Amino acid sequence: MHEGGGSTSDTRVHLRHRADLPSGVSVAFTASATGNLGLHVLGTSDPQEHRRRIERGIGLDPGSLLFLEQVHGTDVVLADEAPLIPMNSSAEEERALAPVADAALTKHGRPLAIMTADCLPVIVTSSNPLIYAVAHAGRQGLLHGVLPNAIESLRAAGGTDLQAWIGPSICGRCYEVPPDMAHDAEAKLPGIAVKTRWGSPGLDLPAAAEKQLRSLGVEVHRKVINECTFEQDDLFSHRRAPGQGRIAGLVWRRGHQSASSRTESMTDEGDVLT
Structure with missing residues (x-):
């Protein structure tokens, strides 16, 4: 298994903690150097171009990577039923085509993305390289069952030997919440409530998700679990700097590159992946 990540230029895309699985599936996470990927985040540089650059960088056709319209819910959608993004679509058109959900499953190897900026980006693969899922697990989604819903959907689709990657998110040392919120969360998910580095009530979302x-x-x-978006300036954090952008967790099948896609991807060891 190869693991890596990297830096962004016009022709290269910055990927962190890339894992190339023997099944032919790849998993990776972006950082702020990749640029904002959220179409709903106003006043940032072109998120559509950042999305297309990622697709080129990992050898996918433009518009094939499925992004969701995330709403802090628990719904799981079948990605294979979602349309590809037509060339020259506006940001508004692309956003309107996105399924409204916080998890997506593919049974046919559709490339998937899940956006975050403190919440958990979760990627789950199976022994079948065509079947995998992504989930956006913030406080609300985690407490109300987005991860069990995604796992149940994967297994119903035939996924076995499931493996999960929990991407960069705010850690328990930094996720400060009111006492009542911590108490209610602990009642739903025992062990989620912690003390922050300031001694105040907090929630440890990564540990609870794991x-x-x-x-x-x-x-x-576990490699990525300890990366905190609040503490690391190279990751977007809504709490630390609201309105700056969204990173994403990515999962796709290698070897299904378009004829025109020959762009290189840089890993954080400095390797160039073609």
């Missing part, structure tokens, strides 16, 4: 996934029989890769 515990929940393991209880569902999912193997969890």
